[in-house]
Amino acid sequence: MKHLPSAYPSIAQHPTLAMIRPAVLLLSVLVVALFPLSADCLHSVYWLNDYGYTVESGQNATLRYFLDMERGSQDTVATELQTLRVRVYCPVSQDTYHRDYIFDVPLVAVSLEQPSKTEGSFTIGPLISPDAPTTRCEVKLVQPVVYGPYHFYTKLRSIDKQMVWVNGPNVSQVRLAMLPDTAPGPGVSVTWTSSSNNDTGYVLYYPSLRENQTQVVNASLLPAYIADGMMGEPASIKRGDYFRPRGKAFRALLGPLQTGMEYTYIINGQVKRTFWSPRQRSKSGHAHLIAYGNMGVFHAEEEGPEANRGAVTSGVSSSVENVLHRLATDLGTPQHKADVVIHLGNLAYAGGRGYVWDYFLNNIHSISSRVPYHVVPGEMEIASGSANDSDVFGNQFAEWTMSSNASGGEGGMPLRHHFASPTSRQGPDGGVWYSHTLGNARIVYISTEHDLAPGSVQHTWLERELAAVDRQLHPWLIIAGHRPLYHTSRSDQHIQTALRQYLDPLLYRYGVNIYLSAHHSSYLRSCPMNQRGECVRTDKEHGVVHVSCGTAGAPLDRYDDDNTQQVSWLRKQLFLHGYCDLRTKSARHARLQFRSASGHTEDVTLLGNSWREDVRTTLTRLPEAVHHEPMLESVGDGSGADSLRRAHSWEVVIVFLVTWLCSTWLCM
Numbered sequence: 001m002k003h004l005p006s007a008y009p010s011i012a013q014h015p016t017l018a019m020i021r022p023a024v025l026l027l028s029v030l031v032v033a034l035f036p037l038s039a040d041c042l043h044s045v046y047w048l049n050d051y052g053y054t055v056e057s058g059q060n061a062t063l064r065y066f067l068d069m070e071r072g073s074q075d076t077v078a079t080e081l082q083t084l085r086v087r088v089y090c091p092v093s094q095d096t097y098h099r100d101y102i103f104d105v106p107l108v109a110v111s112l113e114q115p116s117k118t119e120g121s122f123t124i125g126p127l128i129s130p131d132a133p134t135t136r137c138e139v140k141l142v143q144p145v146v147y148g149p150y151h152f153y154t155k156l157r158s159i160d161k162q163m164v165w166v167n168g169p170n171v172s173q174v175r176l177a178m179l180p181d182t183a184p185g186p187g188v189s190v191t192w193t194s195s196s197n198n199d200t201g202y203v204l205y206y207p208s209l210r211e212n213q214t215q216v217v218n219a220s221l222l223p224a225y226i227a228d229g230m231m232g233e234p235a236s237i238k239r240g241d242y243f244r245p246r247g248k249a250f251r252a253l254l255g256p257l258q259t260g261m262e263y264t265y266i267i268n269g270q271v272k273r274t275f276w277s278p279r280q281r282s283k284s285g286h287a288h289l290i291a292y293g294n295m296g297v298f299h300a301e302e303e304g305p306e307a308n309r310g311a312v313t314s315g316v317s318s319s320v321e322n323v324l325h326r327l328a329t330d331l332g333t334p335q336h337k338a339d340v341v342i343h344l345g346n347l348a349y350a351g352g353r354g355y356v357w358d359y360f361l362n363n364i365h366s367i368s369s370r371v372p373y374h375v376v377p378g379e380m381e382i383a384s385g386s387a388n389d390s391d392v393f394g395n396q397f398a399e400w401t402m403s404s405n406a407s408g409g410e411g412g413m414p415l416r417h418h419f420a421s422p423t424s425r426q427g428p429d430g431g432v433w434y435s436h437t438l439g440n441a442r443i444v445y446i447s448t449e450h451d452l453a454p455g456s457v458q459h460t461w462l463e464r465e466l467a468a469v470d471r472q473l474h475p476w477l478i479i480a481g482h483r484p485l486y487h488t489s490r491s492d493q494h495i496q497t498a499l500r501q502y503l504d505p506l507l508y509r510y511g512v513n514i515y516l517s518a519h520h521s522s523y524l525r526s527c528p529m530n531q532r533g534e535c536v537r538t539d540k541e542h543g544v545v546h547v548s549c550g551t552a553g554a555p556l557d558r559y560d561d562d563n564t565q566q567v568s569w570l571r572k573q574l575f576l577h578g579y580c581d582l583r584t585k586s587a588r589h590a591r592l593q594f595r596s597a598s599g600h601t602e603d604v605t606l607l608g609n610s611w612r613e614d615v616r617t618t619l620t621r622l623p624e625a626v627h628h629e630p631m632l633e634s635v636g637d638g639s640g641a642d643s644l645r646r647a648h649s650w651e652v653v654i655v656f657l658v659t660w661l662c663s664t665w666l667c668m
Contacts, residue, residue, distance in 0.1 A: 047162040054195050060125030061164050067118050088124050089138045127166045137164040138244055170196040171271040173361035174369035177420035178278055179255055181437050186278040187255015189420045192267055194248045201250040205265035219252035231384040231392050231411025235352030244354035273369045283473050283587055285439035292579040293344030293518025295320055295552035297359045319577050320553030322597035327579055328366045339438055341371050344518035345378025345482030352408025375419045378482040379404055382449040384411040395432055396451040400495050433458055435465050441476035441584050442469045448483035452502045466510035475587040475609055477512045484517040484548045486526055488564050504531055507544050511611035518550035521557045523574040523594050535569055542610045549580040572603045
């Protein structure tokens with residue numbers, strides 16, 4: 001991989017920085033040595049409530065705790081502890097994206113001169129949940145420490161923070177997914193989150209008009225993910241607005257089901273929903289799918305695709321609400337009944353904030369509990385910085401993914417744990433790229449955030465998958481990925497060029513009909529294109545239609561003339577929120593339309609299936625590797641910014657060691 005010289009000078013080349021470096025180090029040591037924090041080290045707090053403690057919205061919560069406090073330091077001015085500070089973090093307010101309750105709890109005086117234990121309780125509230133059916137509040141205790149004329153508040157060492165579920169039921173965030181093609185018959189998986197302390201769950205299901213055919217299946221408790229399992233900060237920070245336990249998650253498998261029939265299912269006897277079973281897999285069947293990407297959760301004061309990672313936000317986005325309301329309404333009508341919803345990456349825009357995933361999963365609940373909800377990763381779920389060359393499961397990143405920390409250190413962990421995928425493959429890539437059959441179509445999901453170069457694990461899998469498709473049974477072949485291969489935006493042309501060189505030979509060799517993507521927050525549709533990037537002019541030449549649908553609610557792109565390229569293949573581009581609706585009507589024809597959040601059909605076109613074995617395109621071999629200097633500008637080549645980081649490294653290590661030794665001595 002080629003690296004460009006950095007524009008940042010080495011610290012050794014900057015005389016001013018070189019002169020003040022020893023002074024900064026000495027000052028750090030003096031601060032630690034002369035101004036130690038008080039050592040009233042409360043080593044443990046044990047919560048006596050169940051983890052699944054639940055209250056109704058508008059009610060108070062009473063929490064019980066047990067404190068185990070070891071001896072204090074001889075340096076402390078205070079001799080007893082009379083209060084504890086409580087911090088309650090609830091992302092529940094309509095006007096701001098979180099609410100903090102901070103108050104003091106009086107204690108019976110606890111001596112700081114010898115080890116002691118005490119227990120008590122306090123009441124918080126009222127806790128509210130106006131935005132979502134279920135909200136989780138996080139509770140921590142903070143120890144007030146008196147040192148001379150100053151007051152400090154240091155976090156207690158806690159086995160775990162306490163989570164309070166507001167406005168249960170014990171079942172929330174329900175998601176459906178199709179079962180793999182290798183399953184005994186058509187079926188779906190049901191995944192949900194529970195506030196219950198119970199380790200068991202079940203689903204009762206039956207054809208909606210035949211309740212006498214009721215079946216019951218037990219659910220499996222899914223493994224949890226922890227802060228230390230994240231790829232980095234801020235996702236791994238154990239603080240209320242970043243990592244938070246997701247609660248207990250369960251998954252049940254429903255099937256085999258009768259094809260094309262409405263079913264009713266009931267989770268734990270509490271939540272009742274309906275869905276339509278998958279269609280018959282055959283040439284005579286048809287497929288109906290919904291696609292969108294770039295959703296997010298909140299209003300943002302700053303524009304751009306990473307706006308939700310900022311700290312200044314207000315309320316749940318009306319754009320997201322409008323899209324989801326329109327889709328939920330349409331799905332309730334016979335003419336818009338869909339088989340699957342495909343989220344084309346950039347889901348929650350969580351940026352490492354656990355509570356944002358809560359909001360997102362609650363927002364999509366009305367959709368994902370009725371229709372299988374499949375996802376492909378975007379940079380907001382995967383990208384974790386240049387220090388990492390693979391995700392938390394070991395899948396190799398694409399070169400452009402390594403230059404960003406858009407996921408806030410998540411590295412794909414929440415995405416993989418929250419969403420099931422219709423694959424029977426085990427291993428690190430099982431839920432990242434996969435495929436399944438739907439009626440007369442084969443849908444292949446790829447990750448543009450992972451390595452797709454020829455010879456990579458994903459490229460090898462993709463070619464094998466495309467080659468295995470029986471086009472007599474499945475005449476339509478659709479690929480879904482996050483990043484586009486063709487777009488009018490100039491901002492990432494180097495990535496589009498790389499993806500075309502990696503993927504175009506496969507798309508034309510195996511006759512892919514449609515490539516779905518998002519990434520840019522707009523709707524775009526191309527003509528059927530040949531491998532030269534031109535519109536096909538005869539049915540004897542195969543063409544791929546590229547559709548970008550990044551319209552799920554994130555702030556829309558605003559292009560000026562300098563950032564937009566004029567292209568001959570463009571057939572439609574809209575800067576509206578909404579979703580794409582694709583139906584394969586027969587083996588030869590499909591219909592694509594774009595439905596805006598206002599309920600209008602803004603674009604509609606009929607697509608012909610030009611793929612036939614006898615008109616297979618003769619391929620021009622393309623280079624198998626490509627370098628993109630502008631994209632790699634921030635990586636460095638051993639000088640510049642890298643030298644600056646190395647020059648600082650020994651100071652950081654020394655300050656850290658001194659701080660750690662002092663704090664350890666104080667709390668012994």
